[in-house]
Amino acid sequence: MDALFIGGTMLRRGLLTPGNPARIVRQFAALGRWGFGLAGELRQAAARSPQQIAIIDDQRQISYETLLDRAERLARSLPVAPGERVGLLCRNSARMIEALIGVTTLGADPVLMNTGLSPHQLATVAKDQGLRALILDDEFAPRVALVDGVEKIGEERFEQLIAGAPAAVTHPPERPGRTIVLTSGTTGVPKGARRPTPGGFRPLCSVIDRIPLRARDRVLIAAPLFHTWGFAGLQIALALRATVVLRRKFEPAAILDDLDRHGCHGMIAVPVMVQQLMELPPPARRPALRVVAVSGSALPGGLATRFMDRYGDVLYNLYGSTEASWASIATPADLRAAPHTAGRPPYGTRVAVLGENGEPVPAGAVGRLFVGNEMLFEGYTNGSARTMHGGLLATGDLGHLDADGRVFVDGREDDMIVSGGENVHPAEVEDLLADLPQVREVAVIGVPDDEYGQRLAAYLVLRDGETLDPEAVREHVRQHRARFSVPRDVVFLAALPRNATGKVVGRELPRPAA
Structure with missing residues (x-):
């Protein structure tokens, strides 16, 4: 069954088209020797399509052949030993990809650093992850002043290492480099999650079966490459021998x-x-x-429908996490039928909604979301782990399935509050308020309450020129939800505090008095 699925998907996505026989042999030989990690995927692409443009960024464009040459030269010259860890603090650019693949080619572990971290957080992450070196864009040099005992490699030194190194790394490392992705850090210092290396074609085919990217497409990766979804996009693009378009900063x-x-x-x-x-x-x-494939947080309000009305039925929503990789994918048809859905599990993935006793709950009932696939993370670098049940990993989210098997995410487990003895899900109220025409963005959280234990507070950013009365906000919720879902506090802000991946940083929202 796997062989039929993989073969059929690869054929539909243009990965089995005829070509130069010698190049095809070298392509699959590269995967056989180097595996399905980034180093192997780059080599297969360079073997099959050496002159294909691999990357177009703000400053240059380079072919797969050149990208491989520069990554190999970096691997030969980095002052790092196999098995050590190298932090990458870079925006989306060819240099970021060269660094990422160069480190893994060496057999060292790249640690993808969030460009939005504070100096204190960067110093803590560098210490916690035991970094041997840090490759960084020059703009971040002042921010890493607190990072001690780590060799810092800026842009000039980076180019010197490549220019002065011999070419060609002919043998894979004894131990393949393992990429470490940091959790979002919205509630504190981020943890490092060890990402697994794909063991074959099935993980790729599971995604592109639902998200119809094709071989040699041009793909703009706007999500940060240090983010799980941006990193996954790069893995998919290299496997497809795509041309990756990058921009250092997202400007609409x-x-x-x-x-x-x-x-x-x-x-x-x-x-x-x-x-x-x-x-x-x-x-x-x-x-x-x-x-247009999105992931990383929920689609607010009617955004999916509005976007497709303007740009066509091209929107795909992948629900996943740093720890689970993916759980479900919503196609345009799913989003037209149910704009808030996270879609259905792709091939090889299982999603279960479990109650407090660990048993599946009926369709429509909210429970804890668990997922199983071959790309579950290998644990946190600090030794901690996520809850497992029957081989399935807890996502940390609450959700439900509808009668058609579509997944819906109802909020984080740790976001749910108990107000006067009632369970309240802030995400449900967020979605309701996001549909108001005056509202550009909204966040709803639980705050302490002397009488009820907890209550909801709503933070709204209005569209330019719009006005809205706090009581009108409460009345809108009152008409559509239970009384305990009505936010007592309605706060208007110029912007919501977000991290570099676009997630709202709840701890930075102003807290009303209890």
Whole structure:
């Protein structure tokens, strides 16, 4: 069954097209020797399509052949031993990808550092992860002043290492480098999660079966490469021998220009980016997109429908996490039928909604979401782990399945509050308020309450020129939800505090008095 699924998917996505026989032999030989990690995927792409443009960023474009050469030279010259850890503090660029693949080619472990971390957080992460070196963009040099005992490699030193190194790494390392992705850190210092290396074609095919990216597409990766979804987008793009379009910082108007100028077929993004694109006037010419794949947080309100009405039925929503990789994927048809759905589990993935006793709950009932697939993380670098049940990993979310088997995420387990003895899910109220035409973005959280233990507080950012009365907000919730879901506190802000991946940082929201 796996062979039929994999073969059929690869054929539909253009991965089994005829080509130069010698190159095809070298392509599969590279995968056989180097495996399905980034180092192996780059080598197979360079073997099959050496002159194909691999990356277009703000400063340059380079072929697969050149990308491989630079990554190998970096691996030969880095002052790091196999098995050691190297932090990467870089924005989306060719250099970030060269560093990532160079480190893994050496057999060292790259640690993907969030560019939004504070100096204190960066110093703590560097110490916790035991970094031997730190490769960074020059703009971050002042921010790593507190990082001690780590060799810092800025942009000039990076180029010197490549220029002065011999070419060609002919043998894989004894121990393949393992990528460490940091959790979001929205509630404190991020933890390191060890990502597994794919063991074959099935993980790739499970995703591209639902998200129809094709071989040699042009794909703009707007999600940060240090983020699980941006990193996954890079893995998919290299496997497809795609041309990756990058921009150091997300600027909505510039992104629209890139999509048109480079003729992009796909975009990898996080939901807040899609939301910001919708705040621009409609483009004079619709981009030639077949796929806009988002992940990382819920799609607010009716965003999915509004986006597809403007850009066509091209939106795909992947629900997953750093620890679980993916759990479900919503296609445009799913989102048209149920705009808030997270879709259905792809091939090889199982999702279960379990109650307090660990038994499955009926369709429509809310429970804890568990997922199982071959790409579950290998544990946190600090030795801690996530709850498992029957081989399934707890996502940390609450959710439910509808009668058609679609997954819905109802909020984080630790976000649910108990107000006057009633269970209240802030995400449910967020979705309701996001549909108000005056509201650009909203966050709802639980805060302490002297009488009820906890209550909801709503934080709203209004669209330019719009006004809204706090009592009108409460009345809207009162008409559509139970009384205990009505937020007593309604706070208007100029912007919500977000991290570099677009997630709202709840601890930075102003707290009302109890």
